[in-house]
Amino acid sequence: MRRRLNEAIVFVAGVAMLAVPAVVTDRYVLKVLTFVGLNTIVVIGLALLFGYAGQVSLGHAAFFGIGAYTSARLVMSFGLPWVLSVVGAAVVAALAGWAVAVPGLRLRGHYLAMATLGFNEIMSVAFVEARPVTGGNDGLGGVPFPSFGSFELKTPSALFVLVWAVALLVWLAARNIVRSRPGRAMRALHCTEPGALASGVDVAAVKVRVFALSAGLAGLAGALFAHSVGFISPSSFGLDLSVLLVAAVVLGGRESLSGPIVAMAVLTLLQYLGALLPGLPRQAAEAIQDWVPDIVGATLIAVLIARARGGAPVRAKEALGRGAR
Amino acid sequence: MRGKPVRALAALTAIVLASAGLAGCGAKQEAGGGGETKKEPYRIGVVVSLTGTYAGLGTPEKQAMEMERDRINAEGGVNGHPIELIFEDDATDPAKAAAAATKLIDQDGVIAIIGATGTAQTMAMRSEIQRAGVPQVSMAGGSVITDQFDPLVFQTPWPNRVVVPFVLKAIAKKGYTKIALISDTGGFGKDGHDIIVKEAPAAGITIVADETFNPGDTDVSSQLTKIRAANPDAVLMWNAGKEAALVAKGMKQLGMKQPLFGGHGNARKEFIEGAGDAAEGFVFAAGKILIPEAYGTGTEAYKVATDFIESFNAKYGKAPDTFAGHAHDALMIVVDALRRVEGEVTPAKLRDAIEQTKGLVGVGGTFTFSSTDHNGLSESDIVLYRVENGAWVLDER
Numbered sequence: 001m002r003r004r005l006n007e008a009i010v011f012v013a014g015v016a017m018l019a020v021p022a023v024v025t026d027r028y029v030l031k032v033l034t035f036v037g038l039n040t041i042v043v044i045g046l047a048l049l050f051g052y053a054g055q056v057s058l059g060h061a062a063f064f065g066i067g068a069y070t071s072a073r074l075v076m077s078f079g080l081p082w083v084l085s086v087v088g089a090a091v092v093a094a095l096a097g098w099a100v101a102v103p104g105l106r107l108r109g110h111y112l113a114m115a116t117l118g119f120n121e122i123m124s125v126a127f128v129e130a131r132p133v134t135g136g137n138d139g140l141g142g143v144p145f146p147s148f149g150s151f152e153l154k155t156p157s158a159l160f161v162l163v164w165a166v167a168l169l170v171w172l173a174a175r176n177i178v179r180s181r182p183g184r185a186m187r188a189l190h191c192t193e194p195g196a197l198a199s200g201v202d203v204a205a206v207k208v209r210v211f212a213l214s215a216g217l218a219g220l221a222g223a224l225f226a227h228s229v230g231f232i233s234p235s236s237f238g239l240d241l242s243v244l245l246v247a248a249v250v251l252g253g254r255e256s257l258s259g260p261i262v263a264m265a266v267l268t269l270l271q272y273l274g275a276l277l278p279g280l281p282r283q284a285a286e287a288i289q290d291w292v293p294d295i296v297g298a299t300l301i302a303v304l305i306a307r308a309r310g311g312a313p314v315r316a317k318e319a320l321g322r323g324a325r
Numbered sequence: 326m327r328g329k330p331v332r333a334l335a336a337l338t339a340i341v342l343a344s345a346g347l348a349g350c351g352a353k354q355e356a357g358g359g360g361e362t363k364k365e366p367y368r369i370g371v372v373v374s375l376t377g378t379y380a381g382l383g384t385p386e387k388q389a390m391e392m393e394r395d396r397i398n399a400e401g402g403v404n405g406h407p408i409e410l411i412f413e414d415d416a417t418d419p420a421k422a423a424a425a426a427t428k429l430i431d432q433d434g435v436i437a438i439i440g441a442t443g444t445a446q447t448m449a450m451r452s453e454i455q456r457a458g459v460p461q462v463s464m465a466g467g468s469v470i471t472d473q474f475d476p477l478v479f480q481t482p483w484p485n486r487v488v489v490p491f492v493l494k495a496i497a498k499k500g501y502t503k504i505a506l507i508s509d510t511g512g513f514g515k516d517g518h519d520i521i522v523k524e525a526p527a528a529g530i531t532i533v534a535d536e537t538f539n540p541g542d543t544d545v546s547s548q549l550t551k552i553r554a555a556n557p558d559a560v561l562m563w564n565a566g567k568e569a570a571l572v573a574k575g576m577k578q579l580g581m582k583q584p585l586f587g588g589h590g591n592a593r594k595e596f597i598e599g600a601g602d603a604a605e606g607f608v609f610a611a612g613k614i615l616i617p618e619a620y621g622t623g624t625e626a627y628k629v630a631t632d633f634i635e636s637f638n639a640k641y642g643k644a645p646d647t648f649a650g651h652a653h654d655a656l657m658i659v660v661d662a663l664r665r666v667e668g669e670v671t672p673a674k675l676r677d678a679i680e681q682t683k684g685l686v687g688v689g690g691t692f693t694f695s696s697t698d699h700n701g702l703s704e705s706d707i708v709l710y711r712v713e714n715g716a717w718v719l720d721e722r
Binding site: 026027028031032035125128129131136137138139141156225229230231232233234235236240271272286289290292293 | 376377378416417418419420424427428431443445448449451452467469473510511512
């Protein structure tokens with residue numbers, strides 16, 4: 001009964017979200033909220049990988065970039081229909097995630113973080129150097145808008161609906177994953193690897209799959225990003241985005257999807273606060289803009305000191321169960 | 326277990342709706358708030374990088390424009406209208422730059438946009454600029470900005486396609502025909518490299534070695550060893566980063582006696598400080614702002630440049646760099662065009678007025694735009710400098 005009610009609330013909230021363009025006509029606000037939707041898709045993937053399976057990745061901006069460039073190229077150079085390009089981009093990013101995860105399996109904790117960080121840096125250089133493909137530092141402009149046949153989605157409100165519809169689908173899929181067997185395997189893996197192994201969880205396979213899935217979601221968001229902004233360049237896919245994503249998962253809390261999503265929404269909106277709250281004096285807005293990285297860093301440290309589990313409330317029973325760790 | 330996601334989702338929806346709603350109300354508030362005795366201000370949007378990689382460029386740009394805005398308004402504004410600058414930080418992110426353009430156009434209703442600091446950020450704004458038909462004056466140096474021509478987009482720095490042929494001619498004039506090229510792989514270095522390779526034959530110069538390094542590299546000795554083996558007459562370096570000092574120091578360590586040349590990316594005090602005595606004799610091309618005497622002391626350009634340098638020094642306690650100069654020029658171009666617009670100012674009329682800019686003396690040079698040239702600078706706006714006793718002096722040919 002309770003569950004059904006909750007599902008209904010989720011549905012209503014989802015519809016309310018998609019109805020935002022009917023109320024809001026400001027193109028800029030819609031664009032910023034579209035960015036929130038894109039980041040939501042990436043952070044759901046990272047919450048599965050980091051929050052549930054406990055595998056840290058400081059390289060998700062690279063997968064986001066791989067998706068963006070792949071989809072842009074598939075449409076612009078190979079003339080693929082938009083839908084196929086986006087799917088292709090997600091697949092390519094997932095394959096890249098798989099390729100990182102297989103050797104990465106030998107690493108954990110800080111070493112895995114370092115390896116993924118290295119991957120992010122390598123890809124940053126690759127995005128700059130592969131000039132014929134990526135346009136180098138000058139960027140790649142004129143990426144076509146999303147289209148279904150001859151129907152083109154080019155207004156900010158259409159793009160908003162597209163991105164949030166995808167985000168909601170991804171969210172629902174992720175909820176199902178964490179409630180079912182793979183989700184339990186991921187949590188077991190996070191808690192204790194030998195324990196998971198002893199319970200018959202194929203630890204290696206779970207790690208690789210969740211990494212590939214997570215990278216694929218980042219790639220999907222990257223593809224949507226490329227087509228909704230219309231311009232991509234390497235500076236959008238740097239380490240700072242990877243760090244922001246990890247910060248959102250840490251702030252949002254482990255074993256939670258909604259926590260990281262809300263954290264990411266706040267972190268994203270913080271950067272545009274000056275424009276979203278026009279009552280704010282301009283000086284204050286500019287000061288906030290200047291201090292965003294510091295605010296994020298300080299909050300992160302404060303949360304880690306006060307409550308290493310992140311912002312999501314701790315359930316007493318589960319906390320007791322963790323005593324062995 | 327299930328209660329929380331729902332609550333969080335509701336919270337998220339609330340945040341989004343609230344921010345959307347607030348933004349909607351605020352826009353209305355602002356429209357009614359400007360009830361001054363003076364005429365309505367001219368609103369100009371500015372997109373600069375105040376955080377991220379280009380923060381070091383965007384900050385002096387903002388300072389220069391704030392100083393100029395205050396001066397213009399103190400002198401009574403433009404045709405009685407004060408100037409209002411609305412600054413947006415793009416955090417060196419192209420997507421943020423594009424969003425900032427949307428904000429400035431839709432929420433603030435600006436008549437022109439100055440920016441961005443970087444080339445990619447400038448290019449990312451283009452689709453918004455085209456949609457709204459608002460003129461844009463960029464402070465970024467990439468040739469691509471005016472090579473991919475758009476009637477709405479103008480540019481103030483000297484592009485590589487102007488500086489490179491100037492440097493090549495200077496090298497040839499000094500009697501060097503075999504040169505080694507060392508450039509970085511960043512946007513500026515790569516752009517310059519490609520133009521050098523294309524233009525060298527026309528200047529009668531052969532490139533005998535072509536080496537590159539990455540921004541952030543800490544050692545270039547293997548590239549320099551290869552260059553030494555190629556035995557060039559001179560070495561030409563094209564980059565904009567601090568690695569230039571490594572090249573100069575490395576050549577000295579390897580005992581290379583060839584003269585070293587460079588471009589406007591090396592017109593930085595950090596280079597001389599970093600390279601020490603290895604910088605001695607380094608010859609580079611840059612605008613005349615470094616030594617305004619290059620304009621000739623009686624000229625208007627000399628006066629504009631020294632005025633700018635002195636007031637910048639007085640206000641911020643340091644000499645302006647070339648980036649501050651590009652920002653000064655960008656604002657000056659817009660203001661000059663505003664003065665010439667007749668009747669009510671619209672973005673379209675302003676664009677036409679900017680395109681008609683003729684002989685406008687700025688800090689970086691004298692700007693003359695045309696329907697095919699939206700950079701407006703020529704070789705006569707740059708000069709050769711030489712490093713001597715730890716300072717730059719004019720290199721008389």
